[in-house]
Amino acid sequence: MASSLLHFSAPFRTLQPPPPLPKPPRIPLHVSRFPRPLIHKSLAFSTGFRAAPGSGRFCLRAKASMAGKGNGKVEVFDSEEDLSVSLAKYTADLADKFSKEKGSFTVVLSGGSLIKSLRKLVEPPYVDAVDWSTWHVFWVDERVVPKDHVDSNYKLAFDGFLSKVPVLPGKVYAINDALPAEGAADDYETCLKHLVKSNVLSVSAATGFPKFDLMLLGMGPDGHVASLFPGHPLVKENEKWVTFIKDSPKPPPERITFTFPVINSSANIALVVCGAGKAGPVHAALGSGQNSDPLPVQMVSPEGELVWFLDKDAASKL
């Protein structure tokens, strides 16, 4: 295990530390509590958070909130830009809450478009206000390719996010890319078990699976989440924590992925979906119809809180 953990952090050794910047006053981050009762599918637009002029903070132009079909809160934004502003605050607030409660924040990233939508977190005020030293970073799925490969979810996150913030290299848990898919999945599951033993990761009292503080999930146009694809038997895996796929319908074919019991044991999940090309599965999950064969995205149902972050194109069929 120790060797894997060392291996995980290796790519960070080449990083040059960013030049020291004058530290601005620490901005208090508050945990967002969503208003209850939720606004039901009226799509009534409300003015979002507005900051004092010159405060360096931001203004959401307009957003709609509504309740999801099952558990969950749905936030609809005018644009992906507005969504990314709100996603940064949501993530920073949760990081602050968990860091204050237990001294650590366990966060799980997806690949794909999610990473671009996290861009506001690496800008002021968050880049300076967040206590990055408490962060432990994981991947909900990873392609079985070298970490410097263009298809690597690690590389995507490193280039777009992790290289821009002082998360501690030893707390970034990439897969062991020297192993084939099955070995990489086993190795990652072993790593998670080690982190449970050392109390970095908690376990759900209800399910016995690891309970991450926050999972930031994307969704593909076919309704897949992580590397759990529609109609694939892996969506039914209910024992393993981490498993592998060698016939992914989306290239590259070999990947490892968290299973639904792990995903659904999370304390918080943000489902971040943008673009008209994803409006169909969003409608399947949040619209009024029923379907007998649920898409993977419809199987996301955490123990804790689920928040959908949608731009208006992704919400266009609701």
Ligand SMILES: O=C1O[C@H](COP(=O)(O)O)[C@@H](O)[C@H](O)[C@H]1O
């Ligand atoms: O292959 C993958 O796709 C999904 C969705 O990606 P997106 O670019 O359509 O947002 C992503 O969440 C997953 O992590 C990734 O491996």
